[in-house]
Amino acid sequence: MTCSTQSLLQASERIGAIANDEAVCRAGVSRAYYASYHCCRKYYASLPYLGRLIGNGVHEQLINSLCHPSDKLTINARARSAAIGKYLRIACTARVHADYTLDKPLAHEGMQEALLTAQTIFKACAAE
Amino acid sequence: MKLVPETRSSEIVEQLNEITGRGWYVDGNTFEMRKLRREIEKVRDVNAAIGWALLGSYAAISGDIAEVERCFNASMRLEEITTTHGNYHSTLGNLGYFSKAHQYFRDSGRPETGRFSQISQYAERMGSFQTVVAYDQEAREMNIETPTIHGASVHAAAVLARAGVSDEQVVSHLDAAGEVLRRHHMFYGQEIEIKVADFDGEFTGVTCVFSVLGSPDEVFELNVALAAVEDEFCVQKHPAFDVIFLPV
Numbered sequence: 308m309t310c311s312t313q314s315l316l317q318a319s320e321r322i323g324a325i326a327n328d329e330a331v332c333r334a335g336v337s338r339a340y341y342a343s344y345h346c347c348r349k350y351y352a353s354l355p356y357l358g359r360l361i362g363n364g365v366h367e368q369l370i371n372s373l374c375h376p377s378d379k380l381t382i383n384a385r386a387r388s389a390a391i392g393k394y395l396r397i398a399c400t401a402r403v404h405a406d407y408t409l410d411k412p413l414a415h416e417g418m419q420e421a422l423l424t425a426q427t428i429f430k431a432c433a434a435e
Numbered sequence: 436m437k438l439v440p441e442t443r444s445s446e447i448v449e450q451l452n453e454i455t456g457r458g459w460y461v462d463g464n465t466f467e468m469r470k471l472r473r474e475i476e477k478v479r480d481v482n483a484a485i486g487w488a489l490l491g492s493y494a495a496i497s498g499d500i501a502e503v504e505r506c507f508n509a510s511m512r513l514e515e516i517t518t519t520h521g522n523y524h525s526t527l528g529n530l531g532y533f534s535k536a537h538q539y540f541r542d543s544g545r546p547e548t549g550r551f552s553q554i555s556q557y558a559e560r561m562g563s564f565q566t567v568v569a570y571d572q573e574a575r576e577m578n579i580e581t582p583t584i585h586g587a588s589v590h591a592a593a594v595l596a597r598a599g600v601s602d603e604q605v606v607s608h609l610d611a612a613g614e615v616l617r618r619h620h621m622f623y624g625q626e627i628e629i630k631v632a633d634f635d636g637e638f639t640g641v642t643c644v645f646s647v648l649g650s651p652d653e654v655f656e657l658n659v660a661l662a663a664v665e666d667e668f669c670v671q672k673h674p675a676f677d678v679i680f681l682p683v
Contacts, residue, residue: 361674366638371674382663389662390655393679396642400632407634420681427651 312349315342316429323422332418333405339418339425340402346425347373347395350432354388356380370396387431394428444478444485447471451492452625455529458648458683460498460620468497484514488522495526498620503530520544521553528561529622531613533606537563546574552582559584560627562605562643564592587629591641594633598675605643605676611664612645612678615657623647624683640675646683654682 319338326332347369351357356377362368373392376385401421405413450471454461461468475493479486491506507523510516520543527536540563544554551574559567567584574581595605609627616623624646632638647654657680665672 364636364638367640367674370638374674374677375672382666383659385666386659386662389665390658393642393658393662393677394655396640396677397630397644397679397681399638400630400640400642403632403634403638407637423651423682427655430652431655 312342312346313429315345316425318342319422319425323418326415326418329413332413332415335418336401336405336413336421339421340398340405343395343398343425343428344369346429346432347391350391351388354380354384358388366399370399391428391431394424394431398424398428443474444482444489447475447478447489448492451489451496454496455622456625458622460622461496463497484510484516484519486510487513488516488519492522492526495530498530498617500530500532503527517550517553520550521557524554524561525557528557531610531616533562533609533613534603536561537566537602537606541566544570546570546577546579552580555584556582559588560629562609563602564588564605564641565596565602568592585629587631590631590633591629594631594639594641595675598639598673600673600675604671604673607668608665608670608672608676608678609643611668611670612643612661612680614664614668615661615680616645616647618660619657621647623680640677642676643678645678645680647680648683651682654680 315338319335319342322331322335322338326335344366351369351373354376356379358372358374358376360368361371361375370392373388373395376388380388398421401417401424404411404417405421463469463472472490472493475486475489478489487506487510491503491510494502494506503526507519507526510519511523524536524539524544527533527539537558540554540558544550544558551570555567555570568589571581571584628644628646630642630644632640647657649657661678661680
């Protein structure tokens with residue numbers, strides 16, 4: 308791998324640090340999501356049993372697989388997978404807003420929220 | 436004469452809202468709470484229906500649902516006050532009883548009852564998305580003045596209807612979050628935030644966000660607890676809908 312998931316997160320944090328207009332905030336949200344997506348993909352692949360594959364496209368499928376983990380996992384592992392899935396879902400919702408709904412404003416606070424969500428995902432996945 | 440208790444009751448409501456906004460249940464035995472209770476009892480001496488309703492809201496800040504029910508029932512038996520119905524409904528939501536709140540809205544918030552405007556402003560944020568939109572349509576056909584429904588709630592109703600997710604499924608999922616909050620003696624922020632993504636081929640779904648006090652790590656653990664309760668309650672989870680706690 309030539310670029311680590313951690314590098315993507317750091318890139319989103321650097322974008323966040325210089326964001327002084329809405330377009331850059333949108334870029335920060337988008338980068339934070341993709342950092343989270345790749346981090347979650349690695350986490351998901353590391354699970355001993357995989358969840359249910361539901362939905363269209365890789366993003367929806369990963370979110371749903373995390374949120375609907377395999378019954379073979381321990382109760383705690385199931386709950387942690389579903390919790391991480393919830394965060395990825397929020398990150399994805401923010402990314403869809405940032406990249407596709409230009410008619411709805413995206414404030415600096417929205418980008419800060421997205422960065423915090425990504426940081427939480429990284430911490431949670433690293434703890435597993 | 437009536438102006439005095441009404442004005443005082445507004446101040447008491449503000450105080451109750453402020454206490455709820457602190458994020459945690461309170462102990463009814465503190466000096467502050469006993470003083471507040473005495474003030475409410477004075478209001479009840481002048482206007483029993485308003486006083487009982489305030490006592491219901493007072494009971495909610497220490498999480499006592501049985502007392503909430505008893506006090507609001509007493510108030511509603513005495514006098515028909517639209518605000519009381521709205522406050523009872525929102526109190527159920529504050530304590531995390533969303534299925535109960537939804538059922539109450541379905542029965543008591545129909546446009547013909549005259550309470551739709553009052554209750555719908557809370558119901559649209561408490562998972563009754565499609566019912567609010569349907570009642571709003573009925574109200575318009577009846578030429579009843581209707582409140583403005585937030586765009587996110589209308590959008591959520593459309594996305595969930597398309598996905599075949601009913602209000603009942605939504606509120607039973609919200610109940611799981613309510614259970615976690617009750618176990619931790621917590622309140623959420625004033626309103627549940629409705630986040631909707633609806634872009635074909637990318638991601639489509641509705642997420643209800645409860646803002647709660649706590650560090651990011653603590654709130655993550657609250658989400659782990661939520662996921663465990665969803666399992667415990669056998670919540671019928673649907674990809675189009677989910678619930679999350681996020682730090683304030």
